[in-house]
Amino acid sequence: MKGTRRTLDDAVRAAGVDPGGRPVRERAISAAASLISERGLAAVTLEDVATAAGCSAPSLYLAFESRDGLLAAVFTAHxxxxxxxxxxxxxxxxxxxxxxxxxxxxxxxxxxxxxxxxxxxxxxxxxxxxxxxxxxxxxxxxxxxxxxxxxxxxxxxxxxxxxxxxxxxxxxxxxxxxxxxxxxxxxxxxxxxxxxxxxxxxxxxxxxxxxxxxxxxxxxxx
Known part of the structure; x- marks a missing residue:
């Protein structure tokens, strides 16, 4: 059952939802904002954001469609x-x-x-x-x-x-x-x-x- 639960959680994360936590979109915007503040806009990749947000890169594409989509969401929020x-x-x-x-x-x-x-x-x-x-x-x-x-x-x-x-x-x-x-x-x-x-x-x-x-x-x- 443990393996089944982990598989389910991974599938849910890939769909853009964090089991038991904040939605991927919310976490990604927060993580991207911090990274942009620290490194500058050009140095931040989707992979960096995924790592900092504790999600997968595919889930970011699902939530934002592209890096520009993520940046637009960060701009709007901050x-x-x-x-x-x-x-x-x-x-x-x-x-x-x-x-x-x-x-x-x-x-x-x-x-x-x-x-x-x-x-x-x-x-x-x-x-x-x-x-x-x-x-x-x-x-x-x-x-x-x-x-x-x-x-x-x-x-x-x-x-x-x-x-x-x-x-x-x-x-x-x-x-x-x-x-x-x-x-x-x-x-x-x-x-x-x-x-x-x-x-x-x-x-x-x-x-x-x-x-x-x-x-x-x-x-x-x-």
């Missing part, structure tokens, strides 16, 4: 897309909205496992790699649907200058993301002279609004 979407479904006043967007992005960049920074590094290092494909197919459409829609409404309402949407998005997202990517290297050099994260968020918020607010802005949306 990038702050849902947080941005939920917040921007009913945004407060303009300044509070900008500050909260910065806070969500900064939390996503600094939280463990550090999947977000690893993805950005891969995008820069391999512009035609799987990270870029998933970013353009899975991430950008959701950012456009949340952050992009809000920016377009601010322009339409007359609160922001009619700058091209990509420029507005870069001005909003680029500075805080760059700061957080370089912040670990600045701590040993600047020590206590380095602004706190909250101070940095306030500075980036003020700088963004100074750059994009219309000359005679419409009343705030608050």
């Amino acid at each position: 990038l702050p897309l849902a947080d941005l979407e939920n917040f921007l479904a009913a945004p407060p006043g303009t300044r509070d909205t900008v500050r909260t967007i910065h806070g969500i992005l900064i939390h996503g960049l600094s939280s463990e496992p550090r999947v977000f920074p690893a993805i950005l590094a891969d995008l820069l290092a391999r512009p035609t790699g799987p990270g870029q494909r998933i970013w353009s197919q899975q991430v950008l459409p959701r950012l456009t649907g949340s952050v992009g829609t809000w920016l377009a409404e601010e322009v339409r309402s007359g609160r922001f200058k009619p700058l091209p949407l990509p420029v507005l998005a870069h001005l909003l997202i680029g500075p805080p993301m760059t700061h957080m990517l370089f912040r670990p290297t600045l701590v040993p050099m600047l020590g206590t002279d380095l602004p706190t994260v909250d101070q940095a968020i306030d500075a980036f918020t003020d700088a963004f609004l100074s750059a994009v607010t219309a000359e005679n802005p419409a009343p705030d949306s608050a």
Whole structure:
């Protein structure tokens, strides 16, 4: 009976289910996120993930169809897309909205496992790699649907200058993301002279609004 039970368990695992434990999909996303944080996106294989997740490679193919499918699931789970979407479904006043967007992005960049920074590094290092494909197919459409829609409404309402949407998005997202990517290297050099994260968020918020607010802005949306 013991051999029969082991055979059954192996068959169940191959089907994508862990007998008595978390589903393979859940374990694989968690394991892949940790490996990406430790090694970078390019160095992680399905075999590595299967070993770390305690499952078989065929079960990963069953759950995700491909490595790109697994990476897309990791991106969705560990990038702050849902947080941005939920917040921007009913945004407060303009300044509070900008500050909260910065806070969500900064939390996503600094939280463990550090999947977000690893993805950005891969995008820069391999512009035609799987990270870029998933970013353009899975991430950008959701950012456009949340952050992009809000920016377009601010322009339409007359609160922001009619700058091209990509420029507005870069001005909003680029500075805080760059700061957080370089912040670990600045701590040993600047020590206590380095602004706190909250101070940095306030500075980036003020700088963004100074750059994009219309000359005679419409009343705030608050």
